[in-house]
Amino acid sequence: MRGTVWMGLGALVVVALLLMGAGCAPRATPTPTATPAEATPVAAVTPEVRIREVPFEQEWLSSAHADAKAEAFRHWDQESPPEIPVQCAKCHSAYGFLDFLGVDGSPAGAVDQPAAIGSVIDCVTCHNSATQTMDRVTMPSGVEIAGLGPEARCMQCHQGRASSQDVEKAIQEAGVEVDQVGEKLSFINIHYYAAAAIKYGTVAKGGYQ
Ligand code: HEC
Ligand code: HEC
């Protein structure tokens, strides 16, 4: 009986010592809990742990959105004052888009002021508190397309700038019947890369039917 108790106690002591040993181990051989100053340079670690690399940075850098020399971002450089007008800023400037989204504190759904030149479509233009949950887009026709996913942000800029309504209005103002040639009628430009208007065809009413 007694022997068993002592054996039991002895086992406990051994277990306790083992546990203490385990607890002490890190102090004996310090784990590499690097402070920022002694952090391993990115280049020195294996690709698997390159956690400091900005995701998709290379892809973005090679995209048209990052092309700071493009006409789409430089068109207003020689204006006086050199700024991007309210009608153009939503799609041609990071500042203008954040203004449109209301991320800059201004009302959402409209650009309130001309935008500074010198920006491109950068990470924050697409990734911000508004775009995270944005699920609807109003097309130039006034039609709202809802139930969208992450593509909503693309559709804000790649939606064109004209629609069926502009054609209706032009016909009305020219005072002609539909299909009648009118001297006052001229080309209506939907603008560039209106991919969303094309994709949503008759729903978006980007063209004239
Ligand atoms: C709804 C969004 C939107 C608005 C508003 C808008 N644009 Fe654009 N614009 C675009 C997109 C998208 C392109 C990209 C075309 C491309 O990849 O070259 C573009 C391209 C351009 C280009 C470059 C064309 C080229 O040859 O590369 C110019 C210049 C331009 N727009 C002028 C304007 C002006 C001026 C305004 C305002 C009166 C304006 N845009 C308003 C979306 C817009
Ligand atoms: C033209 C718009 C646009 C730009 C510019 C852009 N992104 Fe994205 N990004 C998206 C979309 C759309 C997705 C896919 C949907 C999502 O996850 O939000 C995405 C996905 C991501 C994801 C994956 C999110 C996840 O949950 O897995 C990361 C990370 C990311 N982007 C980082 C960046 C960084 C960093 C930049 C700048 C170097 C950048 N993005 C520039 C539109 C953009």
Ligand code: HEC
């Ligand atoms: C804030 C406005 C804006 C948003 C948001 C935006 N784009 Fe763009 N996009 C532009 C402008 C402006 C250009 C023209 C840039 C240039 O000429 O270098 C462009 C160019 C492009 C091009 C290159 C077209 C070419 O010239 O070959 C593609 C493709 C494209 N965008 C796709 C997308 C996709 C996909 C998304 C969403 C993930 C998106 N864009 C979101 C404004 C925008």
